[in-house]
Amino acid sequence: MPNRSWTAPLAQVPVHAEVTIPGSKSETNRALILAALATGPSVIIGGLEARDTRLMRDALRALGVQITEEGDRWQVRPPAEFTATERIDCGLAGTVMRFVPPLAAFAAGSTTFDGDEEARVRPMSALLDGLQAVGATIERTEDGLPFTVTGRADLPGGVVTVDSSASSQFISGLLLAGARMTNGIDVRHEGATAVPSKPNIDMTVQMLRERGVQVDDSQENRWVVSPGEITGGEFVVEPDLANAAPFLAAAALTGGRIKVPHWPARSHQPGAAIADVLALLGADVDLEDGVLTVEGTDNIESVDLDLHDASELTPVVAVLAAFAEHTSHIHGVAHIRGHETDRLAALAEDLTAVGCKVQETDDGLTIHPKLLLSNTWRTFADHRMVTAGALFGLMVDDIVLDDVDCVSKTMPDFVALWEKMLADSVAADELNDQLGSDQAADDQGTVDQGAGQA
Ligand SMILES: O=C(O)C1=C[C@@H](OP(=O)(O)O)[C@@H](O)[C@H](O)C1
Numbered sequence: 001m002p003n004r005s006w007t008a009p010l011a012q013v014p015v016h017a018e019v020t021i022p023g024s025k026s027e028t029n030r031a032l033i034l035a036a037l038a039t040g041p042s043v044i045i046g047g048l049e050a051r052d053t054r055l056m057r058d059a060l061r062a063l064g065v066q067i068t069e070e071g072d073r074w075q076v077r078p079p080a081e082f083t084a085t086e087r088i089d090c091g092l093a094g095t096v097m098r099f100v101p102p103l104a105a106f107a108a109g110s111t112t113f114d115g116d117e118e119a120r121v122r123p124m125s126a127l128l129d130g131l132q133a134v135g136a137t138i139e140r141t142e143d144g145l146p147f148t149v150t151g152r153a154d155l156p157g158g159v160v161t162v163d164s165s166a167s168s169q170f171i172s173g174l175l176l177a178g179a180r181m182t183n184g185i186d187v188r189h190e191g192a193t194a195v196p197s198k199p200n201i202d203m204t205v206q207m208l209r210e211r212g213v214q215v216d217d218s219q220e221n222r223w224v225v226s227p228g229e230i231t232g233g234e235f236v237v238e239p240d241l242a243n244a245a246p247f248l249a250a251a252a253l254t255g256g257r258i259k260v261p262h263w264p265a266r267s268h269q270p271g272a273a274i275a276d277v278l279a280l281l282g283a284d285v286d287l288e289d290g291v292l293t294v295e296g297t298d299n300i301e302s303v304d305l306d307l308h309d310a311s312e313l314t315p316v317v318a319v320l321a322a323f324a325e326h327t328s329h330i331h332g333v334a335h336i337r338g339h340e341t342d343r344l345a346a347l348a349e350d351l352t353a354v355g356c357k358v359q360e361t362d363d364g365l366t367i368h369p370k371l372l373l374s375n376t377w378r379t380f381a382d383h384r385m386v387t388a389g390a391l392f393g394l395m396v397d398d399i400v401l402d403d404v405d406c407v408s409k410t411m412p413d414f415v416a417l418w419e420k421m422l423a424d425s426v427a428a429d430e431l432n433d434q435l436g437s438d439q440a441a442d443d444q445g446t447v448d449q450g451a452g453q454a
């Protein structure tokens with residue numbers, strides 16, 4: 001399919017809208033995996049409908065799981081035993097390539113995993129080493145896709161030491177399947193740097209505990225999952241807070257106001273950090289009755305931010321930094337060179353093309369804001385480069401994204417939601433003008449009347 005380009009619309013007025021964000025990719029795909037491993041049926045409510053979760057459902061079905069979608073209620077029936085399948089397509093989904101192989105390791109037979117061309121360079125070896133250590137057989141040529149998993153229903157499990165510096169998903173993948181292993185699993189991280197995206201591991205632990213699994217995470221860099229049953233049940237998915245970020249950032253950038261309903265009071269999604277990050281960047285942020293409101297002020301503050309725990313936010317923060325008065329620094333995100341694309345290189349290229357001065361560091365970016373120009377914004381098959389380009393295009397005319405469809409990885413309705421946000425903002429502005437002129441006419445009437453009475 002040819003790439004579809006899209007000219008990001010300019011903000012005609014400061015944005016002013018309420019935006020309902022679809023379900024979290026990370027929670028949806030964990031809920032599906034855990035429902036597949038459970039001892040009884042589950043219902044997932046509000047799961048994300050997007051490419052990554054479609055690939056996950058297809059992968060699980062191929063391993064023998066029954067899934068039926070009725071609107072936003074998905075019924076999941078686990079199989080008595082997983083069945084091996086010829087090929088599983090991971091697309092570009094980290095959660096599929098890192099969470100599904102441990103399930104294939106319970107199937108007696110061989111399953112080959114492959115994915116998009118861009119997926120073949122994403123790191124995998126820590127997970128594959130870990131799976132070998134717990135008893136699976138892996139055939140592989142490189143540190144990545146494609147590879148073949150040959151499993152057994154009675155996978156022993158046990159102690160596994162992995163270097164998870166490149167992604168938290170290696171640990172999450174092993175933990176999610178650990179309770180089903182004969183001895184459970186005891187995962188330790190030993191590596192050059194701290195595990196990134198730690199809140200995502202906390203999310204894994206919490207979702208396991210909600211399903212009756214015992215997890216000991218009391219020691220740093222060690223997670224112990226006891227063998228036992230994973231219970232089914234009914235589970236509700238939170239909105240995807242990383243996908244809320246570009247909409248909320250639009251308020252900060254245009255001096256407008258965006259409200260996002262159903263914002264969780266507490267969440268293990270790294271995207272929850274957007275509220276604090278936007279406050280640091282100068283916006284007014286308020287959470288009341290489950291609605292997060294971000295209101296832009298006149299300026300974007302420059303920042304010095306460690307995004308190691310919330311690296312999904314890097315593209316949005318980098319774009320905001322391009323509109324600050326002074327230089328900003330982002331660090332702690334070396335591992336995002338292994339995300340959908342090398343995000344540090346991609347952001348440096350796009351921001352340089354539109355006039356900023358950007359330095360890539362080992363683990364981040366230094367962004368000096370400069371004259372901003374129209375240009376092509378390359379998206380590198382990365383959904384977050386689409387949302388970042390849209391954000392940039394609110395302020396600079398004629399920003400053309402070379403491929404917008406890759407946003408379907410986690411938000412197929414992004415363009416519609418973005419354009420609706422802008423249309424609602426124009427409508428709110430016109431209404432405001434109308435109310436303003438009605439009020440002025442009323443005031444004038446009062447003055448005239450008053451004058452007549454005098
Ligand atoms: O477990 C998860 O659901 C995720 C973990 C993180 O990956 P890394 O640890 O590779 O950053 C995050 O960036 C990704 O979007 C989703």
Ligand SMILES: C=C(OP(=O)(O)O)C(=O)O
Nearest residue numbers: 092093094095312339340
């Ligand atoms: C890194 C991301 O995705 P994945 O789940 O494919 O790793 C992301 O969505 O920012």
